[in-house]
Amino acid sequence: xxxxxxxxxxxxxxxxxxxxxxxxxxxxxxxxxxxxxxxxxxxxxxxxxxxxxxxxxxxxxxxxxxxxxxxxxxxxxxxxxxxxxxxxxxxxxxxxxxxxxxxxxxxxxxxxxxxxxxxxxxxxxxxxxxxxxxxxxxxxxxxxxxxxxxxxxxxxxxxxxxxxxxxxxxxxxxxxxxxxxxxxxxxxxxxxxxxxxxxxxxxxxxxxxxxxxxxxxxxxxxxxxxxxxxxxxxxxxxxxxxxxxxxxxxxxxxxxxxxxxxxxxxxxxxxxxxxxxxxxxxxxxxxxxxxxxxxxxxxxxxxxxxxxxxxxxxxxxxxxxxxxxxxxxxxxxxxxxxxxxxxxxx
Amino acid sequence: xxxxxxxxxxxxxxxxxxxxxxxxxxxxxxxxxxxxxxxxxxxxxxxxxxxxxxxxxxxxxxxxxxxxxxxxxxxxxxxxxxxxxxxxxxxxxxxxxxxxxxxxxxxxxxxxxxxxxxxxxxxxxxxxxxxxxxxxxxxxxxxxxxxxxxxxxxxxxxxxxxxxxxxxxxxxxxxxxxxxxxxxxxxxxxxxxxxxxxxxxxxxxxxxxxxxxxxxxxxxxxxxxxxxxxxxxxxxxxxxxxxxxxxxxxxxxxxxxxxxxxxxxxxxxxxxxxxxxxxxxxxxxxxxxxxxxxxxxxxxxxxxxxxxxxxxxxxxxxxxxxxxxxxxxxxxxxxxxxxxxxxxxx
Numbered sequence: 001x002x003x004x005x006x007x008x009x010x011x012x013x014x015x016x017x018x019x020x021x022x023x024x025x026x027x028x029x030x031x032x033x034x035x036x037x038x039x040x041x042x043x044x045x046x047x048x049x050x051x052x053x054x055x056x057x058x059x060x061x062x063x064x065x066x067x068x069x070x071x072x073x074x075x076x077x078x079x080x081x082x083x084x085x086x087x088x089x090x091x092x093x094x095x096x097x098x099x100x101x102x103x104x105x106x107x108x109x110x111x112x113x114x115x116x117x118x119x120x121x122x123x124x125x126x127x128x129x130x131x132x133x134x135x136x137x138x139x140x141x142x143x144x145x146x147x148x149x150x151x152x153x154x155x156x157x158x159x160x161x162x163x164x165x166x167x168x169x170x171x172x173x174x175x176x177x178x179x180x181x182x183x184x185x186x187x188x189x190x191x192x193x194x195x196x197x198x199x200x201x202x203x204x205x206x207x208x209x210x211x212x213x214x215x216x217x218x219x220x221x222x223x224x225x226x227x228x229x230x231x232x233x234x235x236x237x238x239x240x241x242x243x244x245x246x247x248x249x250x251x252x253x254x255x256x257x258x259x260x261x262x263x264x265x266x267x268x269x270x271x272x273x274x275x276x277x278x279x280x281x282x283x284x285x286x287x288x289x290x291x292x293x294x295x296x297x298x299x300x301x302x303x304x305x306x307x308x309x310x311x312x313x314x315x316x317x318x319x320x321x322x323x324x325x326x327x328x329x330x331x332x333x334x335x336x337x338x339x340x341x342x343x344x345x346x
Numbered sequence: 347x348x349x350x351x352x353x354x355x356x357x358x359x360x361x362x363x364x365x366x367x368x369x370x371x372x373x374x375x376x377x378x379x380x381x382x383x384x385x386x387x388x389x390x391x392x393x394x395x396x397x398x399x400x401x402x403x404x405x406x407x408x409x410x411x412x413x414x415x416x417x418x419x420x421x422x423x424x425x426x427x428x429x430x431x432x433x434x435x436x437x438x439x440x441x442x443x444x445x446x447x448x449x450x451x452x453x454x455x456x457x458x459x460x461x462x463x464x465x466x467x468x469x470x471x472x473x474x475x476x477x478x479x480x481x482x483x484x485x486x487x488x489x490x491x492x493x494x495x496x497x498x499x500x501x502x503x504x505x506x507x508x509x510x511x512x513x514x515x516x517x518x519x520x521x522x523x524x525x526x527x528x529x530x531x532x533x534x535x536x537x538x539x540x541x542x543x544x545x546x547x548x549x550x551x552x553x554x555x556x557x558x559x560x561x562x563x564x565x566x567x568x569x570x571x572x573x574x575x576x577x578x579x580x581x582x583x584x585x586x587x588x589x590x591x592x593x594x595x596x597x598x599x600x601x602x603x604x605x606x607x608x609x610x611x612x613x614x615x616x617x618x619x620x621x622x623x624x625x626x627x628x629x630x631x632x633x634x635x636x637x638x639x640x641x642x643x644x645x646x647x648x649x650x651x652x653x654x655x656x657x658x659x660x661x662x663x664x665x666x667x668x669x670x671x672x673x674x675x676x677x678x679x680x681x682x683x684x685x686x687x688x689x690x691x692x
Binding site for chain 1: 457488496651
């Protein structure tokens, strides 16, 4: 199926086993050069598929070591040099082929090389399919902080082929499901109940549902100054947990923990009438998602101080009031400290 | 006087001796931090003025060595680190205080730090007042090529105080006038005749005229895909000349030479009915602007190959048909080589 993101002028194509339409898209502009950006592991798994997709096309492959550490200034500069050395011009294009790390760094490169060249996004993980491939945010980590440098830049085409998911291990799939749980807590109780059943999942449907929820919040607030911040449910703490764990807790897992903490705090603050966070914990356990992380609140606050959404020393916190509905609260760091402490188990 | 750039949501304030309104603008958001980015020479000249403008304001100064070589990856990264180390958040702001180099690098930093923070532009040279402070382009040089990395990003306020011009030497003033000559050839014969008189110049008027012409071309084509390319008159060759001369020929001078070459080629191609390029040469000489530069066409083409506007191996060339009017021509490199050779004297 096709989701049309008219306001940012691109299409998202969601389908299984869909090399043929990606190949068609590439051939539509056969005169261009393509730079495929991917991590070494993903490239190794899919090198034959890529060769086939790019046969008789003027293409160049850049790979980097897998992992969050590659979202660095060094790799950013290396890719720019690779494009420049190969005489890439504005009519040429980048294909981001991989997960969130690949998408983040490719997007930042695409938005700044020659002040912007075409970006085709081919997400290969569940998390990147339902989150980072949509919404235009990109970035690299800097000075020990996540996504400190980057831009807002939209792809010209997003190709989601959930056949890629069959090479992902369970933990990686669950990483994506944790973000989908977040969408469900934010907006869609039916989606939550469906996930909670933990049966064979219809990926086409849950990807579509997730992207529709995400697009609803991004639309009209691309630059993240208003309603888009609701998507940040669980994320304020999550970024801290990822950092403190030195990325041994992955993004989805951290967002899952963050969402539970916010739901628990919300109940204790009287914003949520029911202790539905207990139900959330049950659901997350079914997918082997961690439900807590030991940290010292002061350490987390030290990281949150660098959150991009801070304005006048205040930060907007999203608190769920029930499954499918949230509220927001602009709080000082002192208030945030209290909320985080309420969110912790006892 | 105020020029309101509604479509990009900012004002340009043009006035002489106008510290007071800059101070007012800064104080409007007194809670924020300000990072002043400037080169060492400009900072040395204006440190007292800056201290006065920023008294009782939480401000931080970053200076770098004057000159085109500072538009580098290294300085870009240093400024980002400076902001991060000083805990700059999204509500804080950058003040770009200087000429084109300062504006270009400050704009790129502002657009990518935390995915974008406020940029206040205070141009201190004639060229930056009438060109680079408006239109949203920024960038750094990379891999030996000019402005290869950058973005489109608009300031929140542009403060043009032409009192700054009194500390500029003649060559620097003429650098700006060469770009104003370009505007006049593009669009405004009266402006051309006024400049040609070479009397005491009314800066408020010529800055306003120049910006109005620039805005006319930028409006609706911010991303430089159509009519904005007309502003590139003289620039295709100019970027090459700047590079070949190792920046001993400055930007305005190179644009002046480029404009003469295009006017001469246009006459020889029969596009211009009159040899008005001879009149141009006379006018430029009055301002001690160079009217030619010795180069081998192959060397220039080698640099032009990296021009950001190339698409499908073709480039759009702007050719003046008379003073105040131009046409464009999409040409291959072979055609461009011929045009450049026609543009050379004899």
